[in-house]
Amino acid sequence: MKRIMFLIVLATAYAFAAEPKIKVVTSLSDLAILTKAIGGERLEVEALVRGSQNPHYIEVKPSYMLKLKSANLFVAVGMQLELWAQQIIDGSRNPNLIIIDCSKNVKKLEVPTGKVDAGMGDVHPQGNPHYWLDPENVRVILDEILQHLVKLSPADAEYFRANVAEFTKRLDAKRAEWSALMAPLKGLKLVTYHSSFSYFAERYGLAVVGYVEPKPGIPPSPSHTAELIRLMRSSGVKIVGVEQYFEEKTPQQIANTAGARLVRLCTSVGGREGTDDYFKLIDYNIRAIVSAAKDS
Amino acid sequence: MKTSHAIVLLSCFVAGSSVSAHAQSVFNPDISIISRFRFESNDGQKLPEERAFSKPEFTFEEFEVAIQSYLNPYARADVFLAKGGAGEEPIEIEEAYATFLKGLPLDLNIRIGKYLTEFGKLNTMHPHSWSFLSKPLSLQRFLGEEGINDLGISASILIPAGDVVYAKLTADVLRGHTIGTLDPTSHTQGGGVGMIDTASSEVFYANSGRLMVFVPVSENGDLELGVSGLTGIHDPYARLRFTYANIDFKYKWKPNAYTSLVLQGEALFNHRKISRGTDIRGRTILQSFSSQGFYLYGNLQFNKVFTVGGRFDWTQSPYSTHEKAQGGAVFVGFYPVEETAAFRLQYEHVRTTSPGAATIGVNTISLQFMFSMGPHKAHPF
Numbered sequence: 001m002k003r004i005m006f007l008i009v010l011a012t013a014y015a016f017a018a019e020p021k022i023k024v025v026t027s028l029s030d031l032a033i034l035t036k037a038i039g040g041e042r043l044e045v046e047a048l049v050r051g052s053q054n055p056h057y058i059e060v061k062p063s064y065m066l067k068l069k070s071a072n073l074f075v076a077v078g079m080q081l082e083l084w085a086q087q088i089i090d091g092s093r094n095p096n097l098i099i100i101d102c103s104k105n106v107k108k109l110e111v112p113t114g115k116v117d118a119g120m121g122d123v124h125p126q127g128n129p130h131y132w133l134d135p136e137n138v139r140v141i142l143d144e145i146l147q148h149l150v151k152l153s154p155a156d157a158e159y160f161r162a163n164v165a166e167f168t169k170r171l172d173a174k175r176a177e178w179s180a181l182m183a184p185l186k187g188l189k190l191v192t193y194h195s196s197f198s199y200f201a202e203r204y205g206l207a208v209v210g211y212v213e214p215k216p217g218i219p220p221s222p223s224h225t226a227e228l229i230r231l232m233r234s235s236g237v238k239i240v241g242v243e244q245y246f247e248e249k250t251p252q253q254i255a256n257t258a259g260a261r262l263v264r265l266c267t268s269v270g271g272r273e274g275t276d277d278y279f280k281l282i283d284y285n286i287r288a289i290v291s292a293a294k295d296s
Numbered sequence: 297m298k299t300s301h302a303i304v305l306l307s308c309f310v311a312g313s314s315v316s317a318h319a320q321s322v323f324n325p326d327i328s329i330i331s332r333f334r335f336e337s338n339d340g341q342k343l344p345e346e347r348a349f350s351k352p353e354f355t356f357e358e359f360e361v362a363i364q365s366y367l368n369p370y371a372r373a374d375v376f377l378a379k380g381g382a383g384e385e386p387i388e389i390e391e392a393y394a395t396f397l398k399g400l401p402l403d404l405n406i407r408i409g410k411y412l413t414e415f416g417k418l419n420t421m422h423p424h425s426w427s428f429l430s431k432p433l434s435l436q437r438f439l440g441e442e443g444i445n446d447l448g449i450s451a452s453i454l455i456p457a458g459d460v461v462y463a464k465l466t467a468d469v470l471r472g473h474t475i476g477t478l479d480p481t482s483h484t485q486g487g488g489v490g491m492i493d494t495a496s497s498e499v500f501y502a503n504s505g506r507l508m509v510f511v512p513v514s515e516n517g518d519l520e521l522g523v524s525g526l527t528g529i530h531d532p533y534a535r536l537r538f539t540y541a542n543i544d545f546k547y548k549w550k551p552n553a554y555t556s557l558v559l560q561g562e563a564l565f566n567h568r569k570i571s572r573g574t575d576i577r578g579r580t581i582l583q584s585f586s587s588q589g590f591y592l593y594g595n596l597q598f599n600k601v602f603t604v605g606g607r608f609d610w611t612q613s614p615y616s617t618h619e620k621a622q623g624g625a626v627f628v629g630f631y632p633v634e635e636t637a638a639f640r641l642q643y644e645h646v647r648t649t650s651p652g653a654a655t656i657g658v659n660t661i662s663l664q665f666m667f668s669m670g671p672h673k674a675h676p677f
Contacts, residue, residue, distance in 0.1 A: 063512050
């Protein structure tokens with residue numbers, strides 16, 4: 001009997017001693033990886049969108065609402081990339097959910113001027129939201145998430161900061177490596193399916209001269225395709241980059257006709273094999289572009 | 297000096313205007329418009345021996361305006377106005393309700409207003425989001441063309457079912473006046489002995505409820521199961537009650553942006569008391585009566601712009617098991633750019649059986665075009 005009592009007391013003490021982890025749900029897998037880098041084992045982190053999915057078009061599923069119901073934080077890219085998120089947030093019925101918009105302090109590209117309407121395609125009124133593909137912006141993202149985590153759990157502040165410092169150190173080393181690899185390609189012209197690589201291209205001095213889509217989110221048309229091929233020929237474009245979630249048929253035809261090479265790029269962690277973390281994701285894209293530039 | 301004052305004043309005015317314009321655009325509700333047009337022909341307008349497809353008729357099916365906004369951090373409001381036809385048909389309030397989303401005990405959601413009730417799966421969906429062009433026969437007959445769309449109050453609660461299974465229970469108290477049914481014997485829509493008959497001044501509420509369970513069954517596949525019930529008075533003079541039970545399922549498999557498969561079905565069971573005249577003492581003869589109906593459909597998206605699907609319907613009448621209808625439809629959807637513009641083509645065959653009359657089969661071919669403007673939110677799953 002005494003032994004049973006002892007076990008019950010022990011189990012109760014353990015249950016009280018094990019503090020519940022902060023639960024973070026992110027929209028993209030990239031943000032999940034970065035949040036994990038800050039919070040380590042003290043956070044429970046989950047992403048809604050898989051790396052292989054197009055983050056612009058995500059179905060509003062009750063299972064996503066369930067994930068947010070018990071979450072403390074929802075980390076989003078912002079800039080209206082996750083237009084679907086508000087319904088999931090509302091459906092979660094979680095009045096205490098804190099929403100982090102990582103784009104707050106990002107230097108934004110391609111911010112449209114004047115009136116924005118559907119005639120411009122699925123244009124984002126606040127600018128191009130694919131900023132996480134510029135490694136320099138990772139610092140801004142980490143800082144934004146860190147601030148909120150520290151507020152939520154001040155006792156863990158030093159632990160979080162130390163993790164950020166360690167991650168940033170590693171990032172700096174990789175940034176130097178990536179810059180060295182990309183330096184010879186400065187001015188390289190390429191075409192991508194969607195404007196996902198604008199920040200990446202600006203960082204490494206690449207010139208994205210056109211898109212397979214005639215306008216953001218609009219499927220390619222024959223006239224646009226013909227125009228793009230003419231442009232590629234006249235500008236000497238030898239690379240057509242296609243994000244992991246787009247079909248290959250049209251870009252392959254464009255590449256074949258224009259005498260270019262199709263390269264499968266990846267916008268998110270886990271979107272293709274060998275992109276399990278942020279470093280591997282950028283490694284993957286740089287390797288793909290360097291290799292295609294060498295061969296063309 | 298005067299000029300500089302004028303410039304300062306003008307600047308202040310311009311700045312003030314732009315702030316006001318900004319504030320206005322920030323606080324304006326989202327406004328969306330969805331229009332549906334139809335080109336249709338059928339062979340049911342003449343005697344069977346003279347069967348021929350009618351001259352295709354071009355109709356303005358519906359013009360819907362959605363006005364949606366948050367009222368405050370805890371609640372939002374949704375208003376849907378609809379007008380059928382391009383003539384002098386009235387503009388109707390299809391739905392107008394406020395939903396209290398957060399901050400209530402037990403994480404309750406409360407909805408108040410006029411709305412499509414959560415009874416089954418299809419009832420809450422507007423026709424533009426269906427894969428097909430015509431309402432399933434069972435829902436036409438038992439719920440009427442407008443569905444269960446009534447004034448009321450709804451409360452829903454999430455039932456704890458672990459980290460994977462989402463379970464929601466919804467209960468409604470409805471005014472109970474506008475639930476119409478299609479009585480095939482009267483050849484009118486909602487004109488049979490139903491709750492649409494409001495000549496009685498007495499108030500009879502209707503009650504409805506639905507339990508839904510959503511289960512992700514694989515990385516790319518999700519299953520939703522639902523059980524619903526609805527009860528109310530269908531004959532206000534004799535105070536005769538009806539009860540509907542409904543089971544529904546929807547499975548969706550979507551491995552990538554260019555491929556998806558939806559399988560969905562609902563079965564509705566009707567039980568009601570019906571008056572069968574009076575006996576020799578003048579007392580009403582009551583009869584308990586049951587009937588049912590169901591539909592099943594599948595829809596496959598096989599590339600970015602095309603979908604193809606089929607539906608099978610079978611139903612009895614709310615008032616007779618001998619009044620039957622069954623049919624099938626095949627449909628193709630073409631979304632040339634995005635879902636902002638769509639063409640849908642449907643062929644439907646419906647066979648109606650009435651006691652003492654020959655079975656009538658009608659074929660209908662419909663081509664629909666619809667466009668949408670604005671940020672009308674997608675229907676969840």
